[in-house]
Amino acid sequence: MTATLEVKPAAAAPKRRSLRRFERYSQIGATVVLLGILLGVGAKLYPNFLSGQAIMDLFSKNSFLIALAVGMTFVILSGGIDLSVGAVMALGSVVAATLLQQGWPAYLVIPVVLIVGMSMGLLVGLMIHRFNIQPFIASLAAMFLARGLCLVVTDRSIAIEDPFFKTMNLAHINLWESTTVNLRGKVRISQVYTTPAVLIALAVLVIAFIVLHYTRFGRTVYALGGGESSANLMGLAAGRTKVGVYVISGLCAGLAGLLFSFYTASADPVAGIGYELNAIAAVVIGGTLLVGGSGYVLGSLLGVLTLATIYAYKEFDGDLNTGWTRIMIGVLVLFFIVLQRVLVARRK
Amino acid sequence: MRKLASHRLVWPAGVLLALLVANFLWNRNFFNVTILNGNLFGAPIDILRRAAPVVLVALGMTLVIATRGIDLSVGAVAAISGSWASMYIINSGDRTSVKVVLTAVGVALLIALVAGAWNGFLVSVLGIQPIVATLVLMVAGRGLAQVITNEKILYPDNTPAYKLIGGGYWLAVPFSILLAGAIFGLTALLTRRTALGTLIEAVGVNPEASRLAGVRSRSITWIVYIFAGLCAGIAGLMLTSNSTSADPNSIGLFIELDAILAVVIGGTSLAGGRFSLAGTLIGAFIIETMDTFVVIAISARSTDVFKACVVIVVCLIQSPEARAWVATLFRGGKTRPPVVMAAVTTTAAPVSASAAELTDIAGRVSS
Numbered sequence: 001m002t003a004t005l006e007v008k009p010a011a012a013a014p015k016r017r018s019l020r021r022f023e024r025y026s027q028i029g030a031t032v033v034l035l036g037i038l039l040g041v042g043a044k045l046y047p048n049f050l051s052g053q054a055i056m057d058l059f060s061k062n063s064f065l066i067a068l069a070v071g072m073t074f075v076i077l078s079g080g081i082d083l084s085v086g087a088v089m090a091l092g093s094v095v096a097a098t099l100l101q102q103g104w105p106a107y108l109v110i111p112v113v114l115i116v117g118m119s120m121g122l123l124v125g126l127m128i129h130r131f132n133i134q135p136f137i138a139s140l141a142a143m144f145l146a147r148g149l150c151l152v153v154t155d156r157s158i159a160i161e162d163p164f165f166k167t168m169n170l171a172h173i174n175l176w177e178s179t180t181v182n183l184r185g186k187v188r189i190s191q192v193y194t195t196p197a198v199l200i201a202l203a204v205l206v207i208a209f210i211v212l213h214y215t216r217f218g219r220t221v222y223a224l225g226g227g228e229s230s231a232n233l234m235g236l237a238a239g240r241t242k243v244g245v246y247v248i249s250g251l252c253a254g255l256a257g258l259l260f261s262f263y264t265a266s267a268d269p270v271a272g273i274g275y276e277l278n279a280i281a282a283v284v285i286g287g288t289l290l291v292g293g294s295g296y297v298l299g300s301l302l303g304v305l306t307l308a309t310i311y312a313y314k315e316f317d318g319d320l321n322t323g324w325t326r327i328m329i330g331v332l333v334l335f336f337i338v339l340q341r342v343l344v345a346r347r348k
Numbered sequence: 349m350r351k352l353a354s355h356r357l358v359w360p361a362g363v364l365l366a367l368l369v370a371n372f373l374w375n376r377n378f379f380n381v382t383i384l385n386g387n388l389f390g391a392p393i394d395i396l397r398r399a400a401p402v403v404l405v406a407l408g409m410t411l412v413i414a415t416r417g418i419d420l421s422v423g424a425v426a427a428i429s430g431s432w433a434s435m436y437i438i439n440s441g442d443r444t445s446v447k448v449v450l451t452a453v454g455v456a457l458l459i460a461l462v463a464g465a466w467n468g469f470l471v472s473v474l475g476i477q478p479i480v481a482t483l484v485l486m487v488a489g490r491g492l493a494q495v496i497t498n499e500k501i502l503y504p505d506n507t508p509a510y511k512l513i514g515g516g517y518w519l520a521v522p523f524s525i526l527l528a529g530a531i532f533g534l535t536a537l538l539t540r541r542t543a544l545g546t547l548i549e550a551v552g553v554n555p556e557a558s559r560l561a562g563v564r565s566r567s568i569t570w571i572v573y574i575f576a577g578l579c580a581g582i583a584g585l586m587l588t589s590n591s592t593s594a595d596p597n598s599i600g601l602f603i604e605l606d607a608i609l610a611v612v613i614g615g616t617s618l619a620g621g622r623f624s625l626a627g628t629l630i631g632a633f634i635i636e637t638m639d640t641f642v643v644i645a646i647s648a649r650s651t652d653v654f655k656a657c658v659v660i661v662v663c664l665i666q667s668p669e670a671r672a673w674v675a676t677l678f679r680g681g682k683t684r685p686p687v688v689m690a691a692v693t694t695t696a697a698p699v700s701a702s703a704a705e706l707t708d709i710a711g712r713v714s715s
Contacts, residue, residue, distance in 0.1 A: 133667055
């Protein structure tokens with residue numbers, strides 16, 4: 001009798017562990033399945049939706065969003081939120097364009113832009129950590145500030161003529177040759193290419209992955225999201241990490257500004273309105289819990305690709321109302337939030 | 349006198365007064381109100397009229413924030429209701445018919461109500477954080493508005509009946525001011541003369557405790573989000589009826605931020621609980637007066653920077669840590685450590701003590 005009693009929990013334990021593992025990866029699994037479905041439906045509806053170049057365009061048209069989402073992942077993992085990233089991105093590109101216009105060389109402009117982004121992040125971080133202001137409201141103030149500074153610097157869009165930025169705008173890195181068949185049955189052989197901006201964004205992603213999973217700082221970020229007071233009691237540098245997370249987000253936003261000006265070869269003070277929402281949506285769709293403490297930065301890449309696929313629908317079908325892409329993003333965010341809610345409720 | 353100074357509306361009211369004086373110093377005709385064709389005109393009237401939609405949205409936002417929530421979707425809801433009403437009036441055969449306008453307004457408000465109820469459902473029934481729950485509609489709502497208008501900017505050539513809501517006059521006063529004032533008065537009456545206000549505050553202070561005390565916190569939460577949606581809907585109607593074009597992308601853009609700002613300036617804490625409708629009203633007036641001042645005195649381009657500075661200063665004034673920090677600065681920076689540091693050291697002390705005990709025990713065991 002006792003033997004059977006002892007056996008039962010022992011048998012149940014591995015099952016529960018596998019269930020927990022299932023729960024752990026189920027969100028990211030849902031994202032992968034979703035992305036697959038979106039790509040599949042696109043391929044069914046539009047010819048060449050899955051051609052090599054179209055897939056590569058998902059990356060190259062959203063390189064700045066990858067950078068924003070990476071920064072946002074740090075913030076959300078730590079249990080915060082940063083609404084200023086879209087405005088800081090615009091500020092970065094506006095500062096870059098203005099300085100270049102005044103004859104500054106690119107190798108000076110790039111660090112300046114990154115420092116501008118980092119200082120905006122530092123401002124948010126200090127307001128949150130030092131003065132205990134809610135992340136939402138502190139980053140909102142930074143958003144107003146950055147957007148306002150953009151308009152103070154310039155109230156119209158500026159074209160960038162700098163040779164380095166031009167090169168980054170036009171450069172193609174050829175990957176492989178592909179053959180596509182158009183509607184009339186004509187076979188075309190073309191090079192599938194990507195842009196340097198994509199490589200930079202992916203490098204940022206890899207660095208973020210390493211920092212989050214293999215450094216003390218990264219572990220502290222997860223611990224902060226799990227609970228700030230417990231992180232403090234464990235003797236972790238919670239305060240420094242909390243500020244650091246926002247500095248990283250600001251840095252990523254500044255970098256996104258650079259990538260954006262590479263992509264458009266111009267700077268616009270009203271660019272990137274609402275991009276903070278896209279970045280948050282990408283992180284949520286990528287399976288990071290909005291309460292913090294759980295999630296993967298690689299998931300955020302999947303989130304960005306999901307958004308990119310939805311935008312690609314609009315590009316492949318000119319008649320599609322832009323409203324539907326927004327509604328779709330809203331519905332996806334809702335789906336993942338409810339999924340999170342169910343998973344968290346079951347864990348408790 | 350001391351009682352007056354400690355009243356929590358003194359600070360916002362003082363700021364508003366200072367802004368009005370600054371405006372007057374810059375433009376001596378600032379307070380001149382003239383009567384033209386039997387209607388009131390002048391800078392103060394303009395400020396009041398521009399403030400009307402913000403006051404409405406902020407009114408709903410105050411109650412939502414009092415329950416420890418936030419509603420980011422109000423701008424999108426305003427866009428939906430405004431563009432639906434414009435679209436309906438444009439598509440109807442007879443634009444001048446009062447019946448058409450009434451139907452348009454009625455249905456638009458119903459849509460806003462449903463939107464608010466949706467937010468309330470996500471927050472109170474599914475228990476999703478308010479920021480996140482309302483983010484969904486903030487993203488999708490503008491999409492809905494675009495779908496409604498077929499992604500076009502509408503030029504509604506408003507009939508007098510519809511124009512009345514946001515741009516018309518009634519008894520020599522702009523109708524929007526009267527409307528916003530009436531809704532404000534009604535809300536103040538409902539929350540302060542009945543138990544509703546206290547119940548809302550109770551939910552904001554501690555939802556669980558108030559539920560145990562017999563407050564229907566779920567329905568209260570639901571009601572405030574519906575109210576916020578309705579207010580946003582009316583604001584959307586005002587905004588579209590007073591303009592010659594209706595672009596779903598720009599109706600009520602950032603109005604949620606202005607509204608939150610008005611609430612925070614008015615002294616309602618984002619942590620929920622006690623709220624002040626009069627404070628919100630003053631907050632909304634501060635925002636509009638400041639905009640006017642910055643536009644005439646400095647430049648239209650720097651309004652956002654000013655707004656940002658005001659948000660930061662107001663937040664710092666409300667934060668006890670910042671006040672303690674400023675106090676130490678004035679005392680020479682060494683007399684009293686900030687509150688935060690004290691808290692950290694007290695929590696750290698037992699840990700280090702137990703660590704010392706552990707090493708002590710370990711030492712004894714090994715010896």
